[in-house]
Amino acid sequence: MVFHSEYEDVAVLNQPIHEAVLGRAPEYGDAPALIDAVDGTTVSYRQLEGQHRSVAAGLIAAGVVRGDVVALHSPNSIAYPAVFHGASRAGATVTTVHPLATPEEFAKQIRDCAARWIITVSRLLDVARRAAELVGGIEEIFVCDRAEGHRSVLGLPGGMDPAHGMAVPIDPAEDIAVLPYSSGTTGTPKGVMLTHRSISTNLAQLHPFAPMGPGERILAVLPFFHIYGLTALLNAPLRYGATVVVLPRFELGQFLAAIEKYRINGLYVAPPIVLALAKHPSVTRYDLSSLEYIVSAAAPLDSGLAAACSARLGLPPVRQAYGMTELSPGTHVVPLDAENPPPGAVGKLFPSTEMRILSLEGPAHDLGAGEEGEVAIRGPQVMKGYLGRPEATAGMIDRDGWVHTGDVGRVDEDGWLFIVDRVKELIKYKGFQVAPAELEALLLTHSEIADAAVIGVYDEDGNEVPKAFAVRQAGAHLTEEGLMAYVAERVAPYKKIRRVEFIGAVPRATSGKILRRELRDRERRNSARQEQPWGSGRETREQRT
Numbered sequence: 001m002v003f004h005s006e007y008e009d010v011a012v013l014n015q016p017i018h019e020a021v022l023g024r025a026p027e028y029g030d031a032p033a034l035i036d037a038v039d040g041t042t043v044s045y046r047q048l049e050g051q052h053r054s055v056a057a058g059l060i061a062a063g064v065v066r067g068d069v070v071a072l073h074s075p076n077s078i079a080y081p082a083v084f085h086g087a088s089r090a091g092a093t094v095t096t097v098h099p100l101a102t103p104e105e106f107a108k109q110i111r112d113c114a115a116r117w118i119i120t121v122s123r124l125l126d127v128a129r130r131a132a133e134l135v136g137g138i139e140e141i142f143v144c145d146r147a148e149g150h151r152s153v154l155g156l157p158g159g160m161d162p163a164h165g166m167a168v169p170i171d172p173a174e175d176i177a178v179l180p181y182s183s184g185t186t187g188t189p190k191g192v193m194l195t196h197r198s199i200s201t202n203l204a205q206l207h208p209f210a211p212m213g214p215g216e217r218i219l220a221v222l223p224f225f226h227i228y229g230l231t232a233l234l235n236a237p238l239r240y241g242a243t244v245v246v247l248p249r250f251e252l253g254q255f256l257a258a259i260e261k262y263r264i265n266g267l268y269v270a271p272p273i274v275l276a277l278a279k280h281p282s283v284t285r286y287d288l289s290s291l292e293y294i295v296s297a298a299a300p301l302d303s304g305l306a307a308a309c310s311a312r313l314g315l316p317p318v319r320q321a322y323g324m325t326e327l328s329p330g331t332h333v334v335p336l337d338a339e340n341p342p343p344g345a346v347g348k349l350f351p352s353t354e355m356r357i358l359s360l361e362g363p364a365h366d367l368g369a370g371e372e373g374e375v376a377i378r379g380p381q382v383m384k385g386y387l388g389r390p391e392a393t394a395g396m397i398d399r400d401g402w403v404h405t406g407d408v409g410r411v412d413e414d415g416w417l418f419i420v421d422r423v424k425e426l427i428k429y430k431g432f433q434v435a436p437a438e439l440e441a442l443l444l445t446h447s448e449i450a451d452a453a454v455i456g457v458y459d460e461d462g463n464e465v466p467k468a469f470a471v472r473q474a475g476a477h478l479t480e481e482g483l484m485a486y487v488a489e490r491v492a493p494y495k496k497i498r499r500v501e502f503i504g505a506v507p508r509a510t511s512g513k514i515l516r517r518e519l520r521d522r523e524r525r526n527s528a529r530q531e532q533p534w535g536s537g538r539e540t541r542e543q544r545t
Contacts, residue, residue, distance in 0.1 A: 013171045025048055089167045408422065438452045466497050
């Protein structure tokens with residue numbers, strides 16, 4: 001069965017991304033486009049329009065040509081959109097780089113995409129320089145601010161040329177606007193080729209569900225280098241004349257203070273922030289009454305946690321959204337005007353988008369409403385493919401254009417999508433499928449647990465069993481046995497947690513996704529130590545007892 005959106009189709013936007021986002025900037029004029037939440041510096045729409053054109057002209061004068069890859073290596077800042085859209089206007093493809101990347105990780109990305117130019121900030125210069133040395137072939141390293149020996153991209157010669165308003169011709173359907181790299185939670189990061197048309201159209205698809213306009217204030221704390229932050233926190237608000245209040249990173253006190261000071265009305269966040277809003281004692285010390293809605297995406301959100309957050313803040317139910325980098329990124333969101341969305345739903349299907357639920361036993365078999373299977377998506381927001389990896393692309397997008405997401409979901413009779421888990425993350429205990437997300441949600445209901453993650457590990461008999469990595473609340477004394485008993489009382493026997501390890505923090509990507517690969521690597525290291533001879537001096541607890 002093919003599921004279709006109940007919303008009217010949108011026109012495919014054959015526009016370069018800078019035109020799709022900033023085309024109405026002159027209309028918004030002196031209205032604030034961006035505010036630095038730390039020092040209060042404001043950039044109007046009129047200024048942003050001029051800045052991005054100036055950056056484009058400066059880059060062209062410096063030698064950037066259509067099709068060049070520019071690596072943008074920066075935390076969130078009010079300069080980010082001018083640089084991003086200026087590079088786009090110059091005809092370049094922007095590959096967004098994690099600001100905390102090591103030189104080696106940075107080098108791997110720019111080598112893979114053959115980037116010729118780097119734009120960074122002064123405090124990250126050492127990493128950028130080292131990455132450039134490791135790769136070679138970098139034409140120049142610019143900065144967004146000021147640094148001795150490096151030119152500022154905001155003040156390049158040629159930026160004030162009378163012809164700087166001209167844009168390089170772009171084919172929106174074919175030219176790559178953004179080249180983000182997949183999170184790498186299940187394998188090697190790959191460059192995701194998103195065309196101007198795919199991401200521009202996705203902005204139009206999002207608007208009926210989460211309309212924005214002048215006077216609204218969105219707090220941008222999730223990173224712009226990630227496609228969720230780039231779309232929901234930067235491009236969507238700027239396209240419709242809202243104000244983006246920018247934070248460079250998430251620090252709870254600063255985050256709450258910014259909501260209070262700037263009277264933020266909309267939050268787009270990831271589950272760890274919802275968790276903090278629901279449980280952290282600091283929340284009550286701030287006036288958050290300006291908030292009207294919260295949208296959570298990028299990772300599964302437990303419905304109980306969502307309800308606790310909404311109740312504490314006196315807000316409508318936390319909305320969820322669903323998508324992936326390969327889908328530009330959105331396909332579903334719970335509409336802001338939905339009065340009673342079902343708990344746990346990640347939304348309704350976007351306009352101009354199709355969905356299938358494929359049997360886990362045989363992907364050629366389609367399932368109907370209420371049945372669980374792999375979610376497959378087809379629509380104008382689908383990526384062009386993985387850069388330089390045709391086999392990986394073919395493994396993700398079949399010959400009919402369906403993206404096989406690897407997520408297990410079901411659709412109810414009213415068209416709401418519920419995500420059950422990742423196909424590759426399902427734990428098979430003696431033939432039974434156990435969803436880590438379900439157990440993680442249960443673990444978070446324990447009053448002494450601050451965060452948790454679950455993966456499959458193997459016991460002495462070779463059976464895959466669920467293991468929890470849990471973070472205790474400050475001052476808690478919960479034991480492994482106590483936590484296992486708590487879960488056992490609340491789930492079917494085959495879903496029981498069989499092992500527990502208390503850790504200081506659950507490894508997560510900036511988007512909020514649990515980095516299960518890091519936990520699996522940790523488990524492998526622990527297993528290797530346990531297999532050492534008795535005389536090694538590194539005995540495990542099991543060996544000692």
